[in-house]
Amino acid sequence: MKILVIEDEKRLAQLLKQGLEEQGFIVDLAYDGSEGQFQAEHYPYDAILLDLSLPVVDGLTILKALREQGNGVPVLIITARGDVGDRIRGLNLGADDYLAKPFDLEELIARIHDLIRRSRGQSSPQLKIGSLIINTNSRTVTRSESEITLSAREYDLLAYLALNAGRVVSRTELIDHIYSTDCELDSNVIDVYINYLRNKIDKTFSPPLIHTVRGAGYILEERP
Numbered sequence: 533m534k535i536l537v538i539e540d541e542k543r544l545a546q547l548l549k550q551g552l553e554e555q556g557f558i559v560d561l562a563y564d565g566s567e568g569q570f571q572a573e574h575y576p577y578d579a580i581l582l583d584l585s586l587p588v589v590d591g592l593t594i595l596k597a598l599r600e601q602g603n604g605v606p607v608l609i610i611t612a613r614g615d616v617g618d619r620i621r622g623l624n625l626g627a628d629d630y631l632a633k634p635f636d637l638e639e640l641i642a643r644i645h646d647l648i649r650r651s652r653g654q655s656s657p658q659l660k661i662g663s664l665i666i667n668t669n670s671r672t673v674t675r676s677e678s679e680i681t682l683s684a685r686e687y688d689l690l691a692y693l694a695l696n697a698g699r700v701v702s703r704t705e706l707i708d709h710i711y712s713t714d715c716e717l718d719s720n721v722i723d724v725y726i727n728y729l730r731n732k733i734d735k736t737f738s739p740p741l742i743h744t745v746r747g748a749g750y751i752l753e754e755r756p
Contacts, residue, residue, distance in 0.1 A: 579608060
């Protein structure tokens with residue numbers, strides 16, 4: 533999952549990036565409101581961590597603009613402002629959650645996971661498609677009670693497909709959500725990782741769950 537952190541305290545932003553990447557997230561950073569608003573409006577993210585006290589453009593202005601454009605990306609406000617008025621204004625403008633500084637990284641990560649799941653219509657940390665179970669908290673995968681070992685990239689791809697189970701996901705969308713914005717990739721990279729996943733998820737199990745929709749992308753679902 534790809535996260536945008538809009539935070540002008542560079543040391544804190546780098547610490548957040550490091551902590552989130554250690555948990556498997558892809559993280560883009562923006563150090564002022566103008567840069568952050570541009571990235572939020574032009575690139576797809578699974579969640580945004582948004583500081584309110586930003587140079588150039590403040591966080592509430594960014595949030596208001598995104599919601600007026602119909603951008604429903606989950607937004608978690610992180611700010612040193614702890615008063616009720618700021619919290620209410622942020623929530624009324626469409627923020628999905630609020631965490632005052634200083635905060636515990638584990639709590640932040642748990643809230644991010646929850647926001648992303650809820651935005652995809654999932655309430656449980658366990659995603660189940662047929663006999664396949666993905667635990668988004670522990671990043672573990674089993675099928676028919678057999679544990680499956682995946683690389684970090686394989687897991688990211690599978691988890692994104694699972695969060696969108698039953699929906700065709702294009703190669704472009706997959707690239708947008710499991711690679712950083714500035715990453716240069718071979719054109720067939722998604723096909724290569726889909727093949728890796730099929731060998732681990734489908735090859736020795738039945739029925740197959742990963743399906744190709746010619747000219748459109750891939751879909752994860754159990755079919756009769």
